Amino acid sequence: MAVAVISEFNPFHNGHAYLIDSAKKLTDAPVIAIMSGSFTQRGEVALTDKYSRAKTALENGVDLVIELPCVYAVSNAQRFAYGGVRIAKSFDCVNHLAFGCECGRVEDLNSAVSASQDPRVNKIVASKMNEGDYYPRALQLAVKEVFGDKVSDVFSSPNNILAIEYLKNLSDTNITPLAIKRKSVAHDSVKTCGKFASASFVRNALRSGKSAEKYLPSVPSKITYPENLERITLYKLRTMSADDFRLLPDVKEGLENRIAYAVKNYNSVEEIISYVKTKRYTHARLRRIITCALLGITEKLQTTPIEYARVLGFTNVGASLLKSCRLEVISSVARVDKSSKNILDLLSADISATDIASLAYDEIGCCGSDFKSQIVKV
Numbered sequence: 001m002a003v004a005v006i007s008e009f010n011p012f013h014n015g016h017a018y019l020i021d022s023a024k025k026l027t028d029a030p031v032i033a034i035m036s037g038s039f040t041q042r043g044e045v046a047l048t049d050k051y052s053r054a055k056t057a058l059e060n061g062v063d064l065v066i067e068l069p070c071v072y073a074v075s076n077a078q079r080f081a082y083g084g085v086r087i088a089k090s091f092d093c094v095n096h097l098a099f100g101c102e103c104g105r106v107e108d109l110n111s112a113v114s115a116s117q118d119p120r121v122n123k124i125v126a127s128k129m130n131e132g133d134y135y136p137r138a139l140q141l142a143v144k145e146v147f148g149d150k151v152s153d154v155f156s157s158p159n160n161i162l163a164i165e166y167l168k169n170l171s172d173t174n175i176t177p178l179a180i181k182r183k184s185v186a187h188d189s190v191k192t193c194g195k196f197a198s199a200s201f202v203r204n205a206l207r208s209g210k211s212a213e214k215y216l217p218s219v220p221s222k223i224t225y226p227e228n229l230e231r232i233t234l235y236k237l238r239t240m241s242a243d244d245f246r247l248l249p250d251v252k253e254g255l256e257n258r259i260a261y262a263v264k265n266y267n268s269v270e271e272i273i274s275y276v277k278t279k280r281y282t283h284a285r286l287r288r289i290i291t292c293a294l295l296g297i298t299e300k301l302q303t304t305p306i307e308y309a310r311v312l313g314f315t316n317v318g319a320s321l322l323k324s325c326r327l328e329v330i331s332s333v334a335r336v337d338k339s340s341k342n343i344l345d346l347l348s349a350d351i352s353a354t355d356i357a358s359l360a361y362d363e364i365g366c367c368g369s370d371f372k373s374q375i376v377k378v
Contacts, residue, residue: 002030002031002091002093002096003023003026003027004031004088004094005020005031005099005103006084006099009033009221010199010203010218011048011059014216015100017217018196020060023096027095029095030063030317031061031098033066034087034088035050035065035312037353038070038350038353039339039353041074041288045224045356047223049365050354050373051312055219055253055378057313058218058313058314058378059218059378063321064311065376066312067310068083068253068263069306069349069350070346070349072084072298074297075249077165078165079303081168081169082165082358085097085166085170086306090174091321091326092324092325093321094175095174095176097177099159099162099163099166100180100182101159101162102157102160103179103181104180104181106178106179109148109160112160113164113165114149115146118147121147124141125142129280139155143155153265170175180189187319197215206219206223207223224360228268228359228362229360233269233293234263234267234268237263241260242259245259247298247299248292248297249288250290251289259276262275273287295353307342307343309325311329313376324372333347333350333371334371350370355370
């Protein structure tokens with residue numbers, strides 16, 4: 001048996017170590033981490049490379065690290081959760097899915113799932129969306145109107161929202177969810193508590209040249225700076241037409257025209273996002289759209305079925321877990337030329353994303369590192 005964790009580890013900090021330790025204590029089972037690679041769900045390059053993050057995870061309780069394909073890693077909560085759970089349930093050995101969240105009670109999360117699927121709620125959501133509201137806010141307000149504050153409050157926190165999506169995708173499985181209450185600090189919090197800090201706090205500290213050793217089991221030796229990708233992002237955007245933007249995930253209702261106009265009239269990514277931003281299209285959603293443009297991820301590509309599990313690293317125990325995976329297990333991208341088109345398309349996106357991420361370091365990294373990097377063995 002094993003417990004799966006869907007993660008970014010961006011970077012792996014003490015809160016993640018607490019989650020892994022808690023999952024192991026509750027299940028007495030090895031941990032499989034399904035981890036984002038070179039880019040993350042906030043539409044930003046990962047702080048450091050995926051192999052370094054996998055190594056730190058393996059040194060701190062994880063037994064097997066599988067890469068979540070980039071096209072799902074930079075998607076909305078629904079697709080991010082779908083991709084992670086798709087890989088988790090492909091392992092016959094997985095009988096638990098552990099995740100950190102703000103409420104920490106599966107019963108409350110199940111109530112939220114039921115509320116989100118209630119026809120009365122969906123009717124109100126549709127009405128609010130027609131008025132220009134964005135989906136997460138419309139959903140929370142609709143649930144509050146029908147079910148009251150206790151249930152609607154669950155939708156107010158980002159990790160709860162992801163947890164709700166995990167539960168939806170687990171409904172047809174025998175995998176038991178384990179909701180582990182986040183320790184001490186909130187998501188994106190600028191405050192710290194003892195040895196705990198949010199991932200965003202740690203990233204900001206490291207990128208500002210400040211010490212963050214207190215909050216990390218291991219400090220990365222080389223880190224990325226998102227601003228280093230500014231010019232190539234602008235270059236990519238300036239080569240695209242409104243028709244090209246229309247093919248990107250989450251671009252609807254003429255948004256492609258607003259983006260095309262902004263690209264022609266503004267000279268920074270933040271200025272473009274600020275112009276395009278509306279009540280419905282949040283900063284986070286637009287950041288993901290811009291990142292998809294940079295990486296060449298279309299709506300069609302982002303809905304490509306996952307048919308493989310790509311290994312980033314394992315312990316001796318983790319290696320044995322691979323035998324229970326029903327997807328094609330990939331340990332080398334150089335030996336997948338006979339795989340299906342879906343596998344080749346998703347892997348190509350991962351390889352390209354890694355090459356682009358290598359430009360975000362102050363000292364530019366090598367091209368083709370997905371072909372050169374060795375699986376981490378701890």
